[in-house]
Amino acid sequence: MVFPSVYEMTNPLTTVRKQHFWEYFSGGTLNSRWTLEQLVGGDSTLVMSDTVDGGAIFTNQSTFNRVASFHFNNKRQYDYNGSVFIWVAQRSSATSLGILLDIGLNGTTGQSSTDSILFRQYDDGSSFIGALSKSATAESTTATDVATNSNMQVLKCAVDASNAIYSINGVTKVTKTTNLPTAKMQPKIRMDNTTQTGLRTVNIRYCEAYNT
Amino acid sequence: MTDSIYDQLNANGTVGKQRVVETFSGDSLDTDRWHTQQIVATCTFAPADSVDGGLLISTDAGGGSPSAYLSFNDVCQYNPLGFRFISTCKKGADNNVGIKAGIGSDDSSATPAHNSLMTAGSLVSYRALATKDGSTGTQTNSDVAVSSTEFVYDIVGNGSSNILSLDGVTKVTKTTNLPTAKCQPLLYIQSRSTSAVKTWNCKYMECYNT
Numbered sequence: 001m002v003f004p005s006v007y008e009m010t011n012p013l014t015t016v017r018k019q020h021f022w023e024y025f026s027g028g029t030l031n032s033r034w035t036l037e038q039l040v041g042g043d044s045t046l047v048m049s050d051t052v053d054g055g056a057i058f059t060n061q062s063t064f065n066r067v068a069s070f071h072f073n074n075k076r077q078y079d080y081n082g083s084v085f086i087w088v089a090q091r092s093s094a095t096s097l098g099i100l101l102d103i104g105l106n107g108t109t110g111q112s113s114t115d116s117i118l119f120r121q122y123d124d125g126s127s128f129i130g131a132l133s134k135s136a137t138a139e140s141t142t143a144t145d146v147a148t149n150s151n152m153q154v155l156k157c158a159v160d161a162s163n164a165i166y167s168i169n170g171v172t173k174v175t176k177t178t179n180l181p182t183a184k185m186q187p188k189i190r191m192d193n194t195t196q197t198g199l200r201t202v203n204i205r206y207c208e209a210y211n212t
Numbered sequence: 213m214t215d216s217i218y219d220q221l222n223a224n225g226t227v228g229k230q231r232v233v234e235t236f237s238g239d240s241l242d243t244d245r246w247h248t249q250q251i252v253a254t255c256t257f258a259p260a261d262s263v264d265g266g267l268l269i270s271t272d273a274g275g276g277s278p279s280a281y282l283s284f285n286d287v288c289q290y291n292p293l294g295f296r297f298i299s300t301c302k303k304g305a306d307n308n309v310g311i312k313a314g315i316g317s318d319d320s321s322a323t324p325a326h327n328s329l330m331t332a333g334s335l336v337s338y339r340a341l342a343t344k345d346g347s348t349g350t351q352t353n354s355d356v357a358v359s360s361t362e363f364v365y366d367i368v369g370n371g372s373s374n375i376l377s378l379d380g381v382t383k384v385t386k387t388t389n390l391p392t393a394k395c396q397p398l399l400y401i402q403s404r405s406t407s408a409v410k411t412w413n414c415k416y417m418e419c420y421n422t
Contacts, residue, residue, distance in 0.1 A: 002223050006233045007298045007364075007418050009220060014380030016300055016364045019264045019415055021237030033238020073239035075259040077266070184263045209237070211264055 010210075019077045020210035025055035035073035039111055040194065044068030053152070055088075055205035060191050062199040067111070069190035074109055076184035079211045082160045085117070085187060088206035090152035095123050098196030102132070103155055105185035105209065113139075113190075115181035117164050119155045121148045124195065131157070131166035131174035135182045144173035152205065160212070230289045231420035232397065236267035247285035249319040255280035255401055266300070266415025271309070271403035279310070279402035283319035290315050292326060292391035293371035294422040299399075301332060302362035304411035309333040310402035311412050312342065314367050315395035315419065322402065323349055326391035328374045330365050332358050333412075334404050341367065341376035341384040345391060354383035362413075370422070 003009045011017040023031060029048060036046045044066060049057040060066040078085070085105050104118025113134060120130040120141060129148055130141040146168050156167045159180060166174040187209050193200045222228040234245070241257055248257055253274050260268040271278040297314050311333040316324030323344060331340045331351065338353040356363075356378050368375045369390065376384040397419045403410045 001220070003220050005296065005298055005418055005420070006217075006221065006231075007416065011364075012380060013298070013364060013366060013377065016362050016379070017416055019235075019237055019266060021235035031238070032240050032242055032244065035239045071239070072237070072259070075237075075239050075261050077237055077260065077263055079263045184261075 018211035022206070022208040024206060025204055030056055033072065034070050036070045037068060037109055039067035039069060041066040041068070046070050049203060053205060055203050058189060058191060058202045058204060060193050060200040062197055064197045065194050067190070067192040067194060069109070069188055071106065071109055071188035072186040074186065076107060076186045078105055078185045078209050080115055080159065080181035080183055080185060082212040083185070084156065084158045084210055084212060086154065086156045086206065086208040087189070087204065088152060088154050089189070090203045091121065091150055092199070092201040094148060094150045096193070096196070096198060096200060097123050098193050098198070099123050099200050100192040101202065102188070102190045104157060104188065106188035107181065107183045107185050115183040115185060117157045117159050117181060117185070119157070119166065123148060129168065131164070131176060133164050133176045133179045133181065135179045138179050140176070140179045142174045142176055144168060146173060152203070158212070229421035232418065234417040236415050236417070241267065245284070247283050247319070249281040249283050249285070251279040251281065251322060252276055253278035257282045260413060264415060266413050269399060269401045269412050269414065271401055271410045273407060273409045275407040277403055279322060279400070281319040282399040284396040286318055286396065288317060288394035288396045290395045290397070290419055291421045292328060292369050292393065292395050295369045295395070296366060296420055296422055297397065298364070298366040298416070298418040300362060300364050300414055300416050301330070302413040303332055303358065303360045305360060306408060306410050307334055307358070308403065308405040308408070309410035309412065310335040310400070310404050312398070312400040313414070314398060315391070316398045317391065317393045317395050319398060324398070326393040326395060327398070328367055328369055328391050329398065330367060330376060339378060339383070341374060341386055343374050343386050343389050343391060345389045346393065348389045350389045352384045352386050354378060356383060
């Protein structure tokens with residue numbers, strides 16, 4: 001089927017489409033829609049990768065104690081009551097003590113998170129990728145059956161007023177009904193390697209978010 | 213299912229024509245693509261921190277009809293004899309605002325020499341299609357009254373007519389004073405009548421040659 005417009009791929013012209021964006025992380029420089037936030041250390045980087053299928057590469061330096069994130073600088077256009085995110089991303093090593101990696105939608109910048117839905121890889125805490133949701137201050141995490149890994153993988157979560165459904169590579173892994181977000185959110189990846197030295201990277205090939 | 217966006221937009225064997233899609237989502241406007249052209253005083257174009265807010269287009273609070281375009285800085289890649297422009301519009305609460313969006317040949321005056329523009333706000337009582345052929349500009353109203361209800365519109369031009377549809381329904385067909393010179397996407401705001409901040413939101417823009 002051939003669509004006349006990108007608009008009509010997802011919406012008929014009788015419907016006002018909701019907020020919807022996608023990012024390929026391909027080009028000479030990173031699109032200016034992203035803000036890199038240095039949380040601890042100040043030398044983390046987010047740049048385009050000069051590798052096949054590399055997308056953008058987010059790096060925490062090997063120096064001890066580094067935390068950074070990237071996001072929309074609190075331009076929060078995605079609805080806790082009905083939105084979807086898809087990230088295609090790959091971390092540098094399957095296990096790396098001291099790393100805490102959050103990938104998803106989040107209600108705030110800075111060190112602390114607020115309302116959020118995200119996938120968490122926390123090598124000091126679990127051997128499996130976690131599905132985390134947070135409502136203002138109360139959060140909980142349910143482990144998936146997918147071990148932390150260094151594969152490029154598709155991370156998707158759909159949230160509405162009653163559920164957050166997490167899938168990895170197209171397979172539903174967790175459905176959460178508690179501690180669901182209660183405020184608007186933005187795409188965000190946060191990487192923390194505060195407890196061990198060692199270079200940490202995440203390659204990001206694609207991000208999409210939309211309201212439903 | 214096809215893996216390619218290209219193949220979903222172009223029939224097999226067809227060379228795709230110029231197209232741009234803007235989702236207006238992120239921490240800042242993509243100023244590599246977009247140019248802000250102030251006409252009077254100062255207006256701003258910045259992402260909204262609100263669900264489904266897209267781009268918030270605002271005038272300053274001054275008098276003298278502050279106005280501005282968001283444009284491609286007069287880089288004109290779109291053919292008025294075969295184009296389509298699809299976008300969304302949500303007018304702010306203040307009715308004393310002029311809104312225009314579509315394609316135009318320049319961004320240096322309130323009315324580009326060649327243009328095909330959806331108009332709303334206090335410029336008109338009804339959402340309308342305005343066109344100009346280089347010398348003469350005219351406007352035809354739809355039957356949809358101006359309001360703050362968000363809507364999707366598209367303008368299709370083929371050389372013999374320019375057609376404005378609102379929420380998927382054809383409302384205006386114009387056959388006179390159609391643009392003929394190459395154009396660029398334009399989003400325009402003008403404060404009118406009162407000294408106060410005026411706004412409208414746009415969360416999507418797509419323009420392509422047919």
